[in-house]
Each structure stands twice: as structure tokens, then as C-alpha cells.
Amino acid sequence: MRYIIENEFLKAEISQLGATLCRLIDKKSGVDMVLGFEKDEDYICYSGTNIGATIGRNSNRIGNARFTLNGKEYKLSVNDNMNQLHGGGVNGFAFKEWKCEEVDNDRITLSYFSKDGEEGFPGNLLTKVTYRLIGNSLDFSFEGESDEDTIFNVTNHSYFTLGEETILDDELYITTDNYAPTDAYSLTLDEVDDVADTPYDFRTYRKLSENLSKLEKGIDNNYVWEDMSEKLMAGLRNDTLELRVYSDLPDMHLYTAYYLSGEKGKYGIEYKPFGGIALECQYFPNGINYGDRYLLPILRKGEKMNHHIRYEIISL
Secondary structure, three states, X not given: OEEEEEOOOEEEEEEOEOOEEEEEEEOOOOOEOEOXXXXXXXXXXXXXXXOOOEEOOEOOEXXXXXXXXXXXXXXXXXXXXXXXXXXXXXXXXXXXXXXEEEEEOOEXXXXXXXXXXXXXXXXXEEEEEEEEEEOOEEEEEEEEEEOOOEEOEOEEOOEEOXXXXXXXXXXXXXXXXXXXXXXXXXXXXXXXXXXXXXXXXXXXXXXXXXXXXXXXXXXXEEEEOOOOOOEEXXXXXXXXXXXXXXXXXXXXXXXXXXXXXXEEXXXXXXXXXXXXXXXXXXXXXXXXXXXXXXXXXXXXXXXXXXXEEEEEEEEO
């Protein structure tokens, strides 16, 4: 089932399948700012895209689909070469039917109970996600509680668009000097590099096409703050709209959608490479296997963890 929330500025459509953001319409311009599908079945059909979904228990990749917590090794389901991606294939949070806990004109809260051992993760975990419209912003917040220590690294996987066929003419701004390189399988390495003099440098607004033309397959990398304060992380703009992304999460993964391949989206549009941009606020990918060099998404037994991401939309 899908629900509509709206206020004076924005209208959003959320599905119980994957707690997915299906539409985010800026009322002034009329632009639907996220990619999506008309039918829930299409989200499963095109499961590899994870378009609009709530990702969990762990966003991004865990190397060799295993990690050690409290001295015990956990082996996870494998769905991305030898790694686990986004909590595990078509069995991750993105493809579960979430329960609607509460819905009002401008907000909705959904929950999912993940049993101990699901996709290999420890602990019975209750996750709640709230979409809330606040003025010209959509706030995506999440909370988790488990009966065992576990990993809790949730994000929203929307592909944003400013109303054009591709993002190539849009300008991007990212407020950090640091990014993490990846291996041949897109697994984030235990390294942090400076963006200076690289195609990953968006410290001032730059047209995406200028930087992406220097990379064979676009960008699929984690940008690094390692700071859990509330902060502006990224901005995306064209001549009429600007999207600003704020979060208290420590990092943000940027994916420029090179692997979109003609999926039949809303309004009869075929999604092609660079047809959208994912700005996934999260913890350092595979950080659980890199020790204490990064902030870790460990949810302790009986405690609660919560974070949020805010998407501000400005009509220029």
C-alpha cells in the first residue's frame, strides 16, 4: 500500500514495500525529484537498483560478507561478488513489507521487525522509519533497538533528479575534502584520500559532466566527514531548483547511476546511465572490518540508535 503526505511546499508518496520514497514533488515547479516506479512489483523486478528504498540492516558493502563483533565472526548472505551489499539482495529491508505505525497529513512512520539471524546478522531488531515534511524539506529519520549487539547502518537510497533526462548538466557541491577509493568490486578501501586535483572534487559547485567525463563509470564512492554533528553535506542545482542534503550521519556515499540500463520508470521514462544521483548518508562502508579508525554503526543491546537525513528543496 502507498500513502500520500503533503504540505504547502511538497508532496510525497511512500510505499510500505521497502519503506520506499516513490515520489517527491516540488509544488512550485511541479518537478518530481526522485526516480521511481508506478507499481510496487517493479521495485522487485528492478531489485538491483534499490531505487527509493530504505536500506538495512547495513547500507553499502561488507567485505567477504563477514564481520567480527564482540569476538564472534558472523557470516552474511552474499549478493555482490564475494561481498554483501545493502543488507542482502532481495531479502534486505528494501524488499520487506513494512508496517504503517502512524500516518498524518505531513508525516508517516513505518516499522520492520528483523529476526535474529536474518541475512546473517545477530539480534532481533526493530527498526522505525519516519518521513516528515517540514516546510520545504523532507526529513527521513530512523531508529533501531535490538536484543543483541548488532550492526545498524540504515540509509535512504533515492535517486534524485532536478527534472532533466540526466544529471550531467547539473552542478554538485560536497562539503568535505576527503573521499575513499574502492577496489575493482566497488568495495570501499581502508583509505581516505584528498579530493584535490581529482575528478572527485566538488568543494565548489561544479558541473557533473566535467568531472564524470574523466571517469569511466562515474562515481560510486564514499565521501568522508567522520563527524556526527548536524551538517550540510551536499548540494545539487540547475537553473530552477536546488537540493541540499543535511545529516548527522558521519559520511555520504555518492552514486551517479552509471548502471541504470533502461528500467521502465514513472511517467513512461526509461532510466539510463546518469539518470539520477544517489546521496546516501551513512557510516563508512565496511568500517566494521577496519577497526576503530572510523565511527562504527554498532547498536548495543537494549539501547536505541537514531539518525536523520534532511532533503531541502529550494526553487531558484
